[in-house]
Amino acid sequence: MIKKMRVDHRLLHGQVAFSWTQAIGADCILIANDGIFQDSIKMTALKLAKPSGVKVVIKTLADSITAIQSGVTDKYKLFIIVESIQDAKILSAAIGWKEINLGGTKADEGKRQLSKALFITKDEEMMIQEMLAAGYELNVQMIPAEKSVDVKTLL
């Protein structure tokens, strides 16, 4: 059962590992990311961020989709983390999930700032519009203690 899907360019870090996992009662974190497989130190760092009593599974986007579709994740209270809005769009479309927590994306030149931690390109803005048009719920929230804000109000 999927508990939450989150976009966070830092993937698994303190706020996510501790606050979110507890708040949503997840027992398994799936990090769906392709780039991480090219970076073994970053991969190790992610595994070290694992909160006690929680499984952390790292898979490519394609393998994540296969795993979720196969039903092998059904028994878990699954917390899915992806790096980008694009990855979220691909993954959610493939598994038919329409609720995404926008946690944080990297600040960069030419990006538009939507909240303290969320910066989007023109392309990403388009993707967000497309998802909204398709009935997605997209909420901006960094940590559970913070208020969740509908992305619509920030565009």
Place this chain on the structure above:
Amino acid sequence: MRKIILASHGELAKGMLNSLTMIVGDLVSNIEVFCLYPGENPMDYAESQRPRIKAGDDEFIYVCDVKGGSVHTALMELTVYPNMKLFCGMNMNLLLGLLLSCPKLDESSAQKLLDDARSGIDYMSTVVEVEDDDF
């Protein structure tokens, strides 16, 4: 109600609260800090705490910096009250566990908090291999 008090030599407690806020936000709203400054006597602080602990209405959890330090030993005397609990060796893992996954503090949940906090202390001098999890 539960009250958590971070107590340290100097401003570790204050800094710890600042770091916790970054991770858990408002959950820290009822955490208090006590920083011992040079020339102050921790026994005075401990005595100042006694009346509210003795009143018995709330659960008081003190988290000190160093085991056997003067702040810790001064507060130790107050553990005669059943609603007063005392940790030492404060670190982020311990406090995050206390805040996020310990609705009821008893001997067994305290032990689990300590185990988790200890496992968060590590040493690396080379790139380590960490086992893979799978579904």
